[in-house]
Structures are given as structure tokens and as C-alpha cells.
Amino acid sequence: MAMRAAILRYIRLPARAQTLAAPRSREWTLLGGSSASRSMSSHGDDHLTKEEVVERVLSVVKSFPKVDPATVTPDVHFQNDLGLDSLDTVEIVMALEEEFKLEIPDLEADKIDSCHLAIEYIHNHPMAS
């Protein structure tokens, strides 16, 4: 038993000795408050840039069969500018959900009426990928 304890004592890192001394905590706060505790997690680390979001949203809207690709800009309104139906808007929002792997609640999705709103919503969504 003493042999075992001796071996274990040798193998084990003396964790208790390494308390959170001042240099250690300073090191951690250098990473920033938000990533201090989960710096190795891959959860939500693929933040999209605005240009990426705009490009992908426009490509989804342009590939919609009832839309004329030349008239699509980042500020276009689905019903007023593109002449789409409200059901077409629903279909576009579903296509955007599938593209960015989002789950948009029904009431929020109902309010997305134009490209501008869609881009803003997706850009501000923490889980868009």
C-alpha cells in the first residue's frame, strides 16, 4: 500500500500546489473574459462575417425559381421589389434556415420580409453557421 501510494504520488501532478496564483490568473484574463473558461470548445466559433452572410443570402434568393436574379440586391424587399407572394416569403425564409442551419421561431420568421432584415437577423444570431 505504501509502495502504491509512493508510485501514485510520483505520477500524480501536485495539483494542490498549483493554486490560482497571481501569474496564472493574469495569463487567463489575457485571453479575454468570454473565452477564459471555454477556450478549447468548438461551440459557436464559426462566426460569420457580414460579407459572407450577404453573399450567401443573396445566392439563396437568386436561386429561387420565381425570382429574377438581376434585381436582387441586399436591400430588396421580397413582396414590394421582387413581386413575391407571402407564401413565397415563407419559402425563402425556410431556405435560409436550411442554408444557415438555424431554427427561427415562427413569430420571428413571420417578420422577416426583406433581404435587409434577413441579413441582420442571421448576422446577429449566435448559432448561424
Added chain:
Amino acid sequence: MSAAAAASTAGYLARRAAQKERVRILYRRALKDTLNWAVHRHLFYRDASDLRERFEANKHVEDLDTIDRMIADAEASYNKWRHPDPYIVPWAPGGSKFTRNPTPPTGIEIIYDYGREDND
């Protein structure tokens, strides 16, 4: 009620707007359900266009009560046909990754001493 008076009152417009919102939300859910049932994309496109035809056929109904009754019937049939195991995005409530790794509460510090006794 005469069509001219009914067409422009605020109550009528509010009711129509509420109905339109219900129709949009119903169409959204029905479309997602169609995708749940028809997993393969070519089948989904076919079923989605059938669904769209059914919605378009009733597009020009004007009477508010008929519209209400049709929406109620459609919601009942949607509830009847809901998929038992729908696809939900993993991080959303109901998905497989939801609350799988919650962020640990701050201010808690774990001392890793691996059960080391004080006598060692």
C-alpha cells in the same frame, strides 16, 4: 354587411391581417412537416408543390367566416399529420445537442486532487 363598408373598417383589416399571419405560420409548419415526411429532396419538391397548389386554390376567398373555418380545418389536419420524430436543428430545443454541454457557472473552481488524502 355590405362589401363597401366592410372592406375598409379597421376591424376588418385587423381580422384579415391576423388570418394572413395564421395562414403564413400554418404554411411554414406544413412545409416543414412535408420535409419531415418526405426525406428525399425530389419527393419533397413534389409534395411541396402539391401543398402550394392547395393553398393557392383557396386564395381568393373573401368571406371572413369561411376563411376562419378553413384555417381551423387546415390546422386540425396539420395536427393530425404531424411527424412523430421531426428534424430539429441540434442546438434548438428538442434537438439532440440541446443543453448537452451547458456553460459551467462562473465563480466555481475545481481543485483536481484526484482523491488524494491528507495523509499522503
